[in-house]
Amino acid sequence: MQTRVFPLVLAAALAVASPAVWTPAGAADGDRRPTPDLIAQNCATCHGMDGRVFTEAMPALAGMDPEDFVAAMRAFRDDRRPGTIMDRIAKAFTEDDVAALAAHYAALPADPLPQEAHR
Amino acid sequence: MSPNSLILSRRRLLAGAAATTGLALAAPVVRAQPARHRVVILGGGIGGTTAAKYIALTNPGVSVTLIDRDRTYYTCPRSNDVIVGVHDMRTITFTHDAVMSRYGVTGVFGEIVGVDRDRRQVAMADGTRVPYDRLIVSPGVDLVYDSVWGYSEEVADTVMPHGWHAGRQTELLRDQLKAVPQGGRVIIVAPPNPYRCPPGPYERASMMAEWMQHHNPTGKVLILDPKNAFTKDGPFKAGWERLYGFGTDKAVLEWIPAAEGGLVSAVEPGTMTVEAAGGRIRGDLVNVIPAMRAGRLAGTLGLTNGDGWCPVDQSTFRSDLAEDTHVIGDACIAGAMPKSGYAANSQAKLVAHVIRAELAGEPLPVPTFANACYSLVGESYGVSIASIYEVDPAGEIVNVAGSGGVSPVDDAPNRPVLEAVYQKNWHRTFAADVFS
Numbered sequence: 001m002q003t004r005v006f007p008l009v010l011a012a013a014l015a016v017a018s019p020a021v022w023t024p025a026g027a028a029d030g031d032r033r034p035t036p037d038l039i040a041q042n043c044a045t046c047h048g049m050d051g052r053v054f055t056e057a058m059p060a061l062a063g064m065d066p067e068d069f070v071a072a073m074r075a076f077r078d079d080r081r082p083g084t085i086m087d088r089i090a091k092a093f094t095e096d097d098v099a100a101l102a103a104h105y106a107a108l109p110a111d112p113l114p115q116e117a118h119r
Numbered sequence: 120m121s122p123n124s125l126i127l128s129r130r131r132l133l134a135g136a137a138a139t140t141g142l143a144l145a146a147p148v149v150r151a152q153p154a155r156h157r158v159v160i161l162g163g164g165i166g167g168t169t170a171a172k173y174i175a176l177t178n179p180g181v182s183v184t185l186i187d188r189d190r191t192y193y194t195c196p197r198s199n200d201v202i203v204g205v206h207d208m209r210t211i212t213f214t215h216d217a218v219m220s221r222y223g224v225t226g227v228f229g230e231i232v233g234v235d236r237d238r239r240q241v242a243m244a245d246g247t248r249v250p251y252d253r254l255i256v257s258p259g260v261d262l263v264y265d266s267v268w269g270y271s272e273e274v275a276d277t278v279m280p281h282g283w284h285a286g287r288q289t290e291l292l293r294d295q296l297k298a299v300p301q302g303g304r305v306i307i308v309a310p311p312n313p314y315r316c317p318p319g320p321y322e323r324a325s326m327m328a329e330w331m332q333h334h335n336p337t338g339k340v341l342i343l344d345p346k347n348a349f350t351k352d353g354p355f356k357a358g359w360e361r362l363y364g365f366g367t368d369k370a371v372l373e374w375i376p377a378a379e380g381g382l383v384s385a386v387e388p389g390t391m392t393v394e395a396a397g398g399r400i401r402g403d404l405v406n407v408i409p410a411m412r413a414g415r416l417a418g419t420l421g422l423t424n425g426d427g428w429c430p431v432d433q434s435t436f437r438s439d440l441a442e443d444t445h446v447i448g449d450a451c452i453a454g455a456m457p458k459s460g461y462a463a464n465s466q467a468k469l470v471a472h473v474i475r476a477e478l479a480g481e482p483l484p485v486p487t488f489a490n491a492c493y494s495l496v497g498e499s500y501g502v503s504i505a506s507i508y509e510v511d512p513a514g515e516i517v518n519v520a521g522s523g524g525v526s527p528v529d530d531a532p533n534r535p536v537l538e539a540v541y542q543k544n545w546h547r548t549f550a551a552d553v554f555s
């Protein structure tokens with residue numbers, strides 16, 4: 001069973017702000033969940049490696065305030081924030097997944113990565 | 120005992136092979152040089168290049184070699200908009216240089232002809248041998264030319280391109296589109312399932328229809344399909360109605376499903392004629408996208424089943440048919456995941472974590488995968504599909520229930536515009552994730 005480390009501040013924020021614990025259908029309580037590291041690598045495809053690529057449309061995630069991150073994911077999940085695809089994606093993750101991701105990104109440096117790979 | 124077999128033994132130990140357990144424990148672990156596990160990746164396309172980068176990042180002690188026949192890679196993603204001149208080949212042209220220099224990946228360029236399993240070496244056409252402990256195979260797809268009578272590689276390279284491997288084929292289609300006479304007809308022969316990039320033929324037809332509106336207003340695009348449904352067909356058709364008069368007698372774009380005679384059995388390159396179940400029809404541009412199977416290399420290495428695709432354990436992408444071999448990308452059978460670049464990229468990342476866990480003797484990672492795909496119905500009109508996947512108790516990759524899906528159709532007018540902006544941004548971030 002992996003352990004997740006996230007700032008106590010965030011844990012406290014979650015405890016206050018979380019109205020109900022969200023579990024996507026099929027994710028039973030106590031299941032081992034994917035690590036934030038692996039989930040985040042899948043986010044990288046749009047948001048850049050380590051969430052450190054900036055485009056007009058897709059925000060960088062590195063260095064993001066964890067409370068903002070959690071609030072955004074909940075808003076997408078609950079269809080309170082319009083998105084192109086994040087509304088459909090956010091519904092796949094548990095509250096714990098999102099908290100772990102928030103801590104993961106908060107700990108990363110917020111400067112952009114080089115990304116020019118063209119010939 | 121060679122240094123590398125230590126790692127092998129440790130892995131067998133994990134797998135619970137009692138016979139090797141004693142051996143591994145008895146091995147001179149302390150005195151052995153720390154062996155560098157040698158991962159060799161066959162195919163430096165989207166799956167393979169992502170694997171090289173992320174295996175190196177996730178496993179600092181491992182030696183990573185990436186082999187491809189070409190130093191230059193053209194992404195199929197956004198190749199449809201090259202065909203209609205929204206941008207040029209430069210946008211889809213990449214090399215492996217950044218992944219090699221930034222992450223310490225060794226590049227080997229040449230044709231892979233086989234694998235010597237006893238000696239644990241990859242055999243190259245020029246006689247070079249590349250030693251490995253573990254193979255990652257991502258050879259993409261092979262086009263089954265003879266699935267359409269009269270079609271062949273030679274025909275594809277001249278009069279009836281497929282455009283399903285980007286590069287020269289993309290340029291051929293671009294040039295032939297420009298040469299269609301006023302009032303002429305483009306025919307796209309869509310492939311049967313399963314195939315690389317399920318929305319690809321429909322995106323291409325859309326882009327060509329938009330091009331016609333601007334440059335050849337009396338021209339038409341006709342899709343002949345061996346299927347009766349396709350991915351995102353709801354939002355696609357809604358877009359076609361809005362943009363191209365789909366379903367009216369003024370339609371720039373028509374789609375003939377199997378039920379209406381869309382199944383094509385033969386082509387006649389000399390007369391540019393297509394033989395469909397519904398009748399014979401001539402085109403000024405005929406784009407034949409034939410049936411597909413795993414890239415030829417997968418067959419050569421004995422990794423394919425009777426249908427021509429590679430069965431794998433969907434939690435680790437280990438081949439069901441060969442030891443120490445993972446197959447990722449279009450070539451493998453990955454449950455609910457489509458044959459897309461995003462999927463190949465996501466599978467590569469899981470394999471990087473599987474390797475880390477196996478080498479560290481830790482439990483295998485809990486798999487999670489993603490796929491998101493924006494298609495253009497017009498240059499400023501996008502539609503999308505997005506999914507997060509998990510592995511179900513039966514070992515099959517499934518969509519996480521209650522999540523994912525396609526763009527809603529009854530939507531705010533700005534959504535398709537935004538999705539088109541995201542499509543362009545996605546290609547940039549995606550290409551950077553793979554190639555830089």
Ligand SMILES: Cc1cc2nc3c(=O)[nH]c(=O)nc-3n(C[C@H](O)[C@H](O)[C@H](O)COP(=O)(O)OP(=O)(O)OC[C@H]3O[C@@H](n4cnc5c(N)ncnc54)[C@H](O)[C@@H]3O)c2cc1C
Pocket residue numbers: 161162163164165166167186187188189192194195196197198199229230231232257258259260282283284315316319414415416447448449450458459460461462463491492493
């Ligand atoms: C028109 C079109 C549009 C697309 N758009 C999108 C999109 O928007 N989003 C998306 O996610 N996907 C898209 N795709 C799908 C995407 O291109 C593929 O799913 C992806 O390329 C699969 O990666 P792969 O690693 O399996 O194969 P590939 O990327 O094809 O890589 C295979 C590599 O193996 C090499 N190779 C094979 N055999 C040998 C050998 N014997 N010796 C040496 N080298 C060898 C090849 O040279 C090649 O570089 C699109 C596809 C098409 C056709």
